Amino acid sequence: MNKITYKTYYNTRLKEVYFHGKLTHPLYVMVTFERQTIYFKSYYFGLFSQPRFFLDVPGAGSKGPDIELAIKKENEVIAFIIEKHKDDFSLETFKAAYAYYSVDLCELSERGFRDYLYTFFWDDGSPYLGDLVKHGAGHIIAYNLVRDFKRNFQKERYDKLVRNAFDYAPPYLPLYGFMSEKKRWPELCLTMMEWQSIEITLAFKDYLDKVYPDVDGLELVKEVNALPYSKWA
Incomplete structure (x- = not known):
């Protein structure tokens, strides 16, 4: 060469x-x-x-x-x-x-996840909270918003938000949660290059089994693989 x-x-x-x-x-x-x-x-x-x-x-x-x-x-x-x-x-x-x-899978999936939160709160009777998430909180990491939601929402509402995210949003929550266990500020990203490592994908599967045991881990791995070609890209 x-x-x-x-x-x-x-x-x-x-x-x-x-x-x-x-x-x-x-x-x-x-x-x-x-x-x-x-x-x-x-x-x-x-x-x-x-x-x-x-x-x-x-x-x-x-x-x-x-x-x-x-x-x-x-x-x-x-x-x-x-x-x-x-x-x-x-x-x-x-x-x-x-x-x-080079693409950061967390950034790629966060845009679609914010759109999901916007729709969720409008449908759930909190339209102004939805507007705030979509239009007024771009400087705040969406995953951190969800962590505060967990502390401040009733459990039933929070569980509904997370459960519906797996049906109507890109896999942002598990991706960012997994990444944040592996990395520290300021390198809070998970690139497609890093995702190609078999060690990373296996560790992600273990993370899903621990944090989201009801989710089909293999299907979610396939969804992450397809993210750059998905409607969320």
Whole structure:
């Protein structure tokens, strides 16, 4: 295979943007193969710049992830793709693989889960709570909202919310719950690259058996596998 080179860099041709309160040029990626080069914005720069990764605790201060985390994740996924496609590498193959393997399954499924919560609360007689979840709480991780719902809702209502989620929402709750047991802030993501590991999928199945024993774990694993091609993507 011909030599492949890549690097991350700050695109100084573009205006500076805020990354959790700090001005910086956007992070980009350059990949070169057979004298052809492609340039594109870092997926992880966009991911970790989201408000939900910013910690702001009353009395304890605030902080956000460092851009070095985005660079680390870029290097990991690019090296993974190059190794996986060492016998059939092309820039077109790389672009398709990057779009697939870099995606954070928690972010991908959270959008559909928020839509589910919006509909659930409207149907359940709390339309303004639904509006708040959909339109006014984008900086709050949906999983953390549900944890507060558990503390403040009657058990019957909370159980209904969780039970219906498995029928009408993407598998966000088990994905984020599993991920949060394995990782710590600020790397609160579960990429499709990581999901490809048999150790991860087996650990996820064990997590389901423990936390959601009434759920068909094998079917849910299949649902996660199909997430990038689903209506939630």
